[in-house]
Amino acid sequence: MKKLYLHDDCIISPLGFTTSKNLENLRSGTTGLQKLNKNDFLDTPICAGIVNSEILTETFAEIGNPQDFTKLEQMMLLAVQGVLDKNPELDLDKTGLIISTTKGNVHLLDDLADFKKERLFLSNLGNIVKDFFGFKLKPIVVSNACISGGLALAVAKKMINAGKFSEAIVVGGDMLSKFVVSGFNSFQALSENDCKPFSKDRTGINLGEAAAAILVSDLPKKNSVNISLVGDASANDANHISGPSRTGEGLYKSIQNSLKEAQISSEAIKAISTHGTATLYNDEMEAIAISRSELGEIPLHSVKGYYGHTLGASALIEAILCKHMMLNREIYPSLNFTENGVSAKINVVTAYQKSINLDYVLKTASGFGGCNLAMIFKKEGENG
Incomplete structure (x- = not known):
């Protein structure tokens, strides 16, 4: 069985719009969480990781028209662009595209704005990424609750071993919405304060929004640690x-x-x-x-x-x-x-x-x- 090698990547999150910026904040123990007393999701305060929409729009404007894409699409497209910038020689005619998300553009249920209802479909999200960059192969969309992002890597490995392609870009993303936040709130799972995994005094989760993309291949980089x-x-x-x-x-x-x-x-x-x-x-x-x-x-x-x-x-x-x-x-x-x-x-x-x-x-x-x-x-x- 062929291995799956992890190559260049890009993370778009409240901690930064590059992987290196994210790593810098992780090393220093800087959180991307913030307490929102007034928010668009619930009538009560929440603590969450929110990507700044204004900064996102300004950054995305360098590669496309922000008005043509939802917040989630902008994050995911920027993540893929970050990978492609490091791999200009990548042949998109032969490169696989695997999309990971749990809810996609579900926020459009509240207000479609200027988008067509098809924008709600997860398959459409895959095509948005495919068409923006000019991928030729049909995108694969993985949506299996909160293991989706990792499962997308496993799917890439299986597809490469099946001979469907030898390289792929895996991109995952989700954003906050009333649908998602109210759903977790109905389980009484949300914490108003910064979450404390595995701690005795933990009080629940914080939700967050982010996107990430990575290039994977069946071949390692030469003369390099892989x-x-x-x-x-x-x-x-x-x-x-x-x-x-x-x-x-x-x-x-x-x-x-x-x-x-x-x-x-x-x-x-x-x-x-x-x-x-x-x-x-x-x-x-x-x-x-x-x-x-x-x-x-x-x-x-x-x-x-x-x-x-x-x-x-x-x-x-x-x-x-x-x-x-x-x-x-x-x-x-x-x-x-x-x-x-x-x-x-x-x-x-x-x-x-x-x-x-x-x-x-x-x-x-x-x-x-x-x-x-x-x-x-x-x-x-x-x-x-």
């Missing part, structure tokens, strides 16, 4: 439409099957990028699955304290961050952690760490409907 996706697996725990398994069974199976595909034991894993939403049940489930996998001593973090939960973009952004952690030999802190609030023992990173060799990193994700995903990334071309 990061590859060597194991991935997804399992559904079939527990509840919104509540995760109490035993972590689906995520546990995902981790075990990804280890099997990567042909390594749990002892090889050097760090874990968790889903870490800061809800009572998700954090507990994830900690149990990690402990059952004999990974309780391994350093782990959640980046939800920086971004909030960016839904269909989250697992893709976090996979990109795994890549840079491995290349830069660093681990970013898990913001706002106070005291362990889960029943299983876990090792939460609370301060920026550097000069750490990360041969293998595990990325986990979970979502509504009982879906779970585990991915294992490997560093190649460097010893020690």
Whole structure:
């Protein structure tokens, strides 16, 4: 089976419109969350990661007319442009395009403005990206709750192994809307303050909006250290439409099957990028699955304290961050952690760490409907 190599990427978020700016803020522990006492989503205050619309519009105007595209489309197109700028030789006639999102342009249900109703369809979102840049192959849209961004990478790997293409751009994104915010609020899952993943005093999630894109290929870059996706697996725990398994069974199976595909034991894993939403049940489930996998001593973090939960973009952004952690030999802190609030023992990173060799990193994700995903990334071309 061919490996999937992670190449150039671009993150568009409240922390910045380039990956390098995002990394700078992650290292310094700077959050992109803000408390919104007055907001367009609920009658009560929320804490969320919001992309500044004015700055986004000004930036997007350099590549297109902002009036022709929704906020989500602008973020996703800018992310793809950031990748293409680094790869001007890329043949878009042969390059695959995989889109990850949970809700797409669902905000248009409230007001279509000057857009046609077809803009609501996820398939249309794929075509927007395809047509803007001139991709020739039909885009693939992945929408499986909050594992979508990571699952899109797994789909890219499978499509490359099936011979559909040898290179692809994976782009994920979601934005805040009344539909999304009110939905999470109905579960009483939102926190008015900055979220605290895995902490005893956690009070719920913060939502966020962001987009990210990455170029993937079946070939590594020559004379360079490379990061590859060597194991991935997804399992559904079939527990509840919104509540995760109490035993972590689906995520546990995902981790075990990804280890099997990567042909390594749990002892090889050097760090874990968790889903870490800061809800009572998700954090507990994830900690149990990690402990059952004999990974309780391994350093782990959640980046939800920086971004909030960016839904269909989250697992893709976090996979990109795994890549840079491995290349830069660093681990970013898990913001706002106070005291362990889960029943299983876990090792939460609370301060920026550097000069750490990360041969293998595990990325986990979970979502509504009982879906779970585990991915294992490997560093190649460097010893020690």
